[in-house]
Amino acid sequence: DVKVTQSSRYLVKRTGEKVFLECVQDMDHENMFWYRQDPGLGLRLIYFSYDVKMKEKGDIPEGYSVSREKKERFSLILESASTNQTSMYLCASSRRDRSYNEQFFGPGTRLTVL
Amino acid sequence: GEDVEQSLFLSVREGDSSVINCTYTDSSSTYLYWYKQEPGAGLQLLTYIFSNMDMKQDQRLTVLLNKKDKHLSLRIADTQTGDSAIYFCAESNTGGFKTIFGAGTRLFVKA
Numbered sequence: 001d002v003k004v005t006q007s008s009r010y011l012v013k014r015t016g017e018k019v020f021l022e023c024v025q026d027m028d029h030e031n032m033f034w035y036r037q038d039p040g041l042g043l044r045l046i047y048f049s050y051d052v053k054m055k056e057k058g059d060i061p062e063g064y065s066v067s068r069e070k071k072e073r074f075s076l077i078l079e080s081a082s083t084n085q086t087s088m089y090l091c092a093s094s095r096r097d098r099s100y101n102e103q104f105f106g107p108g109t110r111l112t113v114l
Numbered sequence: 115g116e117d118v119e120q121s122l123f124l125s126v127r128e129g130d131s132s133v134i135n136c137t138y139t140d141s142s143s144t145y146l147y148w149y150k151q152e153p154g155a156g157l158q159l160l161t162y163i164f165s166n167m168d169m170k171q172d173q174r175l176t177v178l179l180n181k182k183d184k185h186l187s188l189r190i191a192d193t194q195t196g197d198s199a200i201y202f203c204a205e206s207n208t209g210g211f212k213t214i215f216g217a218g219t220r221l222f223v224k225a
Binding site: 035101 | 118144155156162164206211215216
């Protein structure tokens with residue numbers, strides 16, 4: 001059974017803390033994505049990666065960075081967490097060799113910044 | 115820029131048909147998708163349609179695409195309580211990395 005796992009389901013952090021969200025996929029997918037999901041706004045792309053060590057900014061990259069040192073792992077970093085980064089964070093992966101872009105999602109990490 | 119819009123809520127009775135609508139702006143969209151998100155879970159692809167098709171049927175699901183009006187719909191026949199979820203409309207281009215998602219329609223199914 002194909003799987004995308006995220007390191008935590010729930011996380012509570014304080015303003016100014018550095019936060020690491022980890023995502024691992026076991027499908028040997030080239031592409032990986034980080035989204036945030038907010039009510040009424042849907043999914044907004046933060047960053048994506050199409051290969052190891054490669055990264056591209058999405059629509060809302062400010063305040064975030066990413067790291068992809070291994071193919072199966074894609075990390076999202078909040079350098080200095082702020083209350084407006086309280087959200088649900090979803091990781092996804094997809095194959096590069098398909099014309100249609102089916103994405104496989106992890107269960108999400110609900111981050112609260114106090 | 116590209117945009118995908120859908121209504122936020124839909125309520126139906128068990129056994130009725132549900133129709134979830136979506137409009138998109140990117141005329142170069144090649145693939146259109148419907149994803150389902152159940153409570154506490156990530157999104158899961160339900161079905162997709164290629165832009166040169168106008169209909170796709172898969173068991174209880176029927177997808178209709180009106181490319182001229184940039185309108186996509188998902189019909190769920192004989193809606194069950196297990197269909198209660200958030201349904202996301204999305205679009206992408208051929209081989210493109212990015213998929214643009216709508217805000218999601220929360221479907222409530224009343225017993």
